[in-house]
Amino acid sequence: MLETNKHIEQKDFVLSVEGLTVSFDGFKAVSDLSLYVEEQEIRVIIGPNGAGKTTVLDLICGRTKATEGSIKFKGKELTRMNEHQIVHAGIGRKFQTPSIYEDLTVFENLELSYPRGRNVWGALTFRRDQQVIDKVIEIAEMIFLADKLDMSADLLSHGQKQWLEIGMLLIQDPELLMLDEPVAGMSVSERQQTAALLQKITKDRSVLVIEHDMQFVADIADRVTVLHQGKVLSEGSMERVQNDPKVIEVYLGH
Amino acid sequence: MNFIAHLFARYQLSHMLILALLLIVVLPLSMDIFRLNLIGKYLTYAFVAIGLVLCWGYGGILSLGQGVFFGLGGYCMAMFLKLEASSPENTAIQTTPGIPDFMDWNQLTELPWFWEPFHSFGFTLLAIILVPAFFAFVVTVAMFKRRVGGVYFAIITQAVAAILTILIIGQQGYTGGVNGITDLRTLHGWDIRTDEAKYILYFVCVALLFVCLFIGKYVINSKLGRLLVAMREREDRVRFSGYDVSAFKIFIFCLASVFSAIGGAMFTLQIGFMSPTFVGIVPSIEMVIFCAVGGRLSLLGAVYGALLVNAAKTSFSESFPELWLFAMGALFIGVVMAFPNGLAGVWTTYIEPRLPARLRSPVPPSTIPAVAVTTTAETSSTPSANPTVEHRHAGN
Structure with a gap:
């Protein structure tokens, strides 16, 4: 009876992390x-x-x-897969500092992220057909960069670079999107x-976000998980978490 | 007409034509066969330099051991030619007739097993491509699957070059030792030492060089070329865009090694011998210098770099033999410090903008379709608004 219950439970979750531990030379960055x-x-x-937030994302996407x-x-076990296999499974990851190809144009940045021709032969024979162009333009409009397609990516502002990286993820159409501090260093507007x-982009997918900006968190979060020293300290709605005495003590209170 | 114009832009055919004119018409008409044969020798290094443009310039994989592949190609060709030169009639005075002379001197009484297949010219041609490719594959799989990169990879390629040199010198009976494989005479009965043969081999060499140039251009223009640039900057991002980074690195390194091997084989044919002096660390580093001087992001620049540095080396080392190595070192440091994109960079930044408009190279090909589909592209299609793209296409 218990087993079937568990089975049904797992089906509802896109991502289930269980008993995850990673230790670097004995230091447990993430613990159980x-x-x-x-x-x-x-x-x-x-x-x-140092709570292990980024490490958790690194573990999920296979970097660690x-x-x-x-x-x-x-239902797929990720811990034994390579980074690119995890991406193929449907997980996209945005890094903390904008990680884009600065020697390439905005168009090329998005095109390289388009999920086709991902092996050597595919890349050699890849054609920039109308389907690719349409998709790139569609994504570029979404990330406010439609008029900058031919601009070299290193000329973009910091915020635009962050958007570009988000766009590079969107064009992969992942089912789980992981964003590491997406608004860090951005202006108010x-x-x-x-x-x-x-x-807009989270409608059809699950999203895992790391963020420090509490107002931003309150704006977007369905649920919040508080990490402390590699362990889950508290979990629930923003309201519940904010009022949790344990959380106030280690984090919000300061 | 449109199609031709497109091809011109895509392969920079105007620049290719200038080089072809120089190599096929100007040089053969203005030089005697001795000098032209020297040019042919320089061009064999250009194959290596083209490979380095792909794997180092674009892929960011610095190899200080390209001599290994140059040597493997050269030795494969030399083994075939040596076997033909060692017919029982030619070697009747040896203790064991029918085997290469150096084997006889080293008390070998039969041909080693790995020499046997080199009786066949077809096998030899395949081996020139496949042996270096396989060797490069093994080395790079071992390195890149473990994510060894950057300077560590460069050091390991140096070690491989040193190991292969020591192996060749040490196994004198099988390889000809430090003298290499010498006294090569005929190819299927065709004497390769005559002036006429040297002319023909020179043109074969030029033709093969252009084949490699076009393959290189195709790769650079493909999505794989842009992926290489992306990997050079942000390997992790490429990985998290769903690409197996190591597979691309292995591919480009193998391609570069095959180019080098073709160069090595043409060296053996034109110069008539192969020795470990072209395998070791010093020649390998020299090859990197040819590439750097020419411009490591320009295939054609690499050809000019190989030609100019070697021509300078020949004339300079005739007059000041002991100073040459210092001059070479200074040249490398100077180029890297002052002109990181080499001669090709000097051309695209300083010379080309001063030329009349119709002589300039066309718009970089990768931006053409994107310009066509956006309405607001006017600002970025001017060269000044787009300096990095310009740089990236610093081909001439």
């Missing part, structure tokens, strides 16, 4: 962490510096290998535009 993300949920992870535990994405952008 469990986390479940539902379909179309926007989950925000907050926590003080877990010492123990399991990460299941739509850019921040509002980003919030609107996130609302």
Whole structure:
């Protein structure tokens, strides 16, 4: 009886992280962490510096290998997969500092992220057909860069670079989108535009966000997970988390 | 007409034509066969330099061991030619007739097994491509799957070059040792030492060089070319866009090694011998210098770099033999410090903008379709608004 229940539960979660532990030379950056993300949920992870937030994302996307535990994405075990296989499974990751190709144009940045021709032969024979061009333009309009397609990406402002990277993820059409501090270093107006952008792009997918800006968190989060020293300290709605005495003590109170 | 114009832009055919004119018409008409044969030798290094443009300039993989592949190609060709030169009639005075002379001197009494297939010219041609490609594949799989990169990879390629040199010198009976494989005479009965043969081999060499140039251009213009640039900057981002980065690195390195091997084989044919002096660390680094001087982002620049540096080396080392190595080092440092994009960079930044408009190179090909589909592209299609794209296409 218990087993069937568990089975049904897992089906509802896009991502289920269980007993995840990673230790670097004995230091446990993430310790026995469990986390479940539902379909179309926007989950925000907050926590003080060094709480292991970025490490959790690194573990999910395969950049860091877990010492123990399991990460299941739509029933697939991710801990044994390579980064690019995890991407093919449907997970997109945005880094904390804008990670784009500055020697290439905005168009080329988006085109390279288009999910076709991903092996050597495919890349050699890739054709820039109307389908690719249409998709690139569609995404560029979404991320407010439609008039900058031919601009070299290093000439973009910091906020525009962040958008470009988000666009590069969107063009992959991932089912789970992971964003590491998407509004860090943005101006107020850019921040509002980003919030609107996130609302728009999160309709058909689940999103895992790390963010420090509490107003922004309150704006977008369905649920919030608070990490502290590699463990889940508290979880629930923003309101509940904000009023949790444990959270206030380690984080919000300061 | 449109199609031709497109091809012109895509492959920079105008620049290709100038080089072709120089190599096929101007130089053969203005030089005697001795000098032309020297040019042919320089061009064999240009194959290596083209490969380095792809793997170092675009892919960011610095190899200080390209001599290894140059040597493998050259030795494959030399083994075939040596076997033909060592017919039982030619070697009747040896203790064991029918095997290469250096084997006889080293008390070998039969041909080693790995020499046997080199009786066949077809096998030899395949081996010139496949042996270096396989070797490059093994080395790069071992390195790139483990994510060894950058300076560590460069050091390992140096070690490989050193190891192969020591192996060749040490196994004298099998390889001809430090002298290499010498006294090569005929190819299927065709004497390769005559002036006429040297002319023909020179033109074969030029033709193959252009084949490699076109392959290189195709790769650079393909999405794979842009991926290489992307990987050079943000390897992680490429990985998280769903690409297996190591596969691309392995591919481009193998391609570069095959180019080098073709150069090596043409060297053997034109010069008539192959020795470990073209395999080791010093020649490998010299090849990187040819590429850097020519411009590591320009295939054609690499050809000019190989020609000019070697021509300078020949004339300079005739007059000041002991100073040459210092001059070469100074040249490398100077170029890297002052002109990181080499001669091609000097051309595109300083010379080309001063030319009349119709002589300038066309708009970089990768931006053409994008310009066509956006309405607000006017601002960015002017060269000044787009300096990095310009740089990237610093081909001439």
